[in-house]
Structure formats: structure tokens, C-alpha cells
Amino acid sequence: MPHGLERRQQTGQLHFITFSCYRRLPYLQHPESKNTLEQVIEKARRSHSLSIHAYVLMPEHVHLLSNEPETHTLASFLSVVKGESSKLLKGDRERFWQTRYYDFNTFTTGKFVEKVQYIHRNPVTRGLVSRPEDYRWSSFNHYATGEACAIEIASQWVKEKRFALRANTHPCDETA
Numbered sequence: 001m002p003h004g005l006e007r008r009q010q011t012g013q014l015h016f017i018t019f020s021c022y023r024r025l026p027y028l029q030h031p032e033s034k035n036t037l038e039q040v041i042e043k044a045r046r047s048h049s050l051s052i053h054a055y056v057l058m059p060e061h062v063h064l065l066s067n068e069p070e071t072h073t074l075a076s077f078l079s080v081v082k083g084e085s086s087k088l089l090k091g092d093r094e095r096f097w098q099t100r101y102y103d104f105n106t107f108t109t110g111k112f113v114e115k116v117q118y119i120h121r122n123p124v125t126r127g128l129v130s131r132p133e134d135y136r137w138s139s140f141n142h143y144a145t146g147e148a149c150a151i152e153i154a155s156q157w158v159k160e161k162r163f164a165l166r167a168n169t170h171p172c173d174e175t176a
Contacts, residue, residue, distance in 0.1 A: 013105045013106060013107045014053060014065055014066065014067055014105070014106040014107075014112060015064075015065070015066055015067070015068065015074060015103050015104065015105060015106065016063070016064075016065050016103070016104040016105075016106050016115045017062075017063070017064045017065075017066065017074065017078070017101055017102065017103050017104075018061055018062065018063050018101065018102040019061065019062055019078060019082070019097060019098065019100075019101040019102070020060060020061040020062075020097070020098045021060045021061065021096065021097060021098070022093070022094070022095040022096055022097060022098055023098075024060045024061065024098075025060060026059035026060045027059075027060065027089065027093070027096055028057055028058065028059050028060065028062075029059040029060075031136075033089055034057045034136075034137045035150070036085065036088050036089060037057055037062070037081075037085050037089070038057065038137065038149075038150035038151055039150065040081055040084045040085040040088070041055070041064075041081055041085075041151050042150060042151045042152065043084070044077055044080045044081045044084065045077075045151060045152065046152075047080070048069035048070075048071070048072050048076070048077045048080070049069055049070040049071060050066055050067060050068075050069045050070075050077055051066060051067045051154035052064055052065070052066045052139075052151055052152070052153060052154060053065040053066060053067075053112070053116065053139075053153065053154050053155070054115070054116045054119045054120065054139045054143075054153070055119065055138065055139050055149075055151055055153075056119045056120065056122050056123065056135070056137065056138040056139070056140075057137040057138070058122060058123065058126065058128075059128075063118075063119045063122065065106065065112070065115050065116060065119060067154070074103065078101055082096070082097045085097075116143070119138070119139070120132045120138055120139070120140040120143070122138075123135035123138065139151070139153045142155060143155065
């Protein structure tokens with residue numbers, strides 16, 4: 001770890017995470033690459049019992065706002081995401097991802113809102129689209145409409161949906 005860098009994990013706080021393609025090259029510029037990465041992130045999210053609150057997949061980097069995995073570290077989650085996606089997307093490239101990642105603890109409601117807005121505005125700021133709702137590889141439309149994403153978002157929409165599903169299930173209907 002670079003001198004002076006301190007990761008604060010196992011704090012119960014959310015983390016704003018950024019990780020980049022090798023040398024910040026636009027390896028995620030094609031829709032197929034972003035679709036594949038969404039599938040890999042969702043699979044790793046489930047296996048690590050991680051909650052993702054917001055995300056965006058940009059052509060050369062990724063932003064996630066998440067909690068810490070219940071039984072693993074953020075580093076192990078990111079290692080799985082990078083390793084699995086690299087196997088599928090690397091092709092003949094020397095490397096697909098930068099080794100390190102940026103992690104910022106999000107410990108107040110204000111910082112949470114700031115980071116969600118930053119994530120969702122990133123495609124507009126970068127000139128990829130004129131409105132956040134026009135960018136497909138982001139959690140923005142989930143926040144705006146409750147529409148499901150390829151990556152499950154830890155939001156009030158999802159909590160209400162799960163509650164409704166549980167409320168409509170009779171205990172005798174469950175199979176052993």
C-alpha cells in the first residue's frame with residue numbers, strides 16, 4: 001500500500017470505490033463489455049453478501065457505493081470481480097485492470113447523497129449522454145423509477161419488494 005494511505009474497513013460504513021482499467025484505457029467502451037462486467041459484479045455481490053447502493057460503469061473505470069461484505073473484505077470482493085471479468089474480457093491485452101483501487105468511507109447522509117449524485121452524473125459530466133437516465137450502465141434509473149438493474153441495488157424499492165414478497169408467502173407454502 002502506498003505510504004500514507006490508510007484503509008478504514010470493518011467500520012460498518014459505506015465505501016465509495018473506484019477501480020480503473022489498465023492505464024485508464026477504455027476497455028469498457030463496448031456495451032458487451034459493460035454487460036459482462038455487470039453480470040460478474042452481481043454474481044460476486046451475491047456470493048460475498050454485499051449491498052451495492054449505487055454504481056456506474058464508465059469506459060475506463062467503475063464507481064461503486066457499497067457496504068463491506070459480511071464474511072470477506074472489500075479487497076477480496078474486488079479481486080474476484082477483477083479476476084473473473086479479466087478472464088472474460090482481457091483478450092490479447094497485457095492486463096485488463098489496474099492493481100489498486102480507491103476507497104473513501106462514506107459516513108454521513110450528506111456524503112452518501114453526494115457520492116450517489118456523483119456516480120449518477122459521471123456519464124453526463126464526461127459527455128457520454130446529456131441526461132443520467134440515458135445511460136444504461138448505472139443505477140440512476142433504479143433510483144428514479146424502481147426499475148431493476150443488472151446489479152441489485154440496496155434501496156427502499158428493493159426492501160419494499162422483498163417485504164411484499166414475504167407478506168404474500170404463507171409459511172406452509174415453503175418447501176423444506
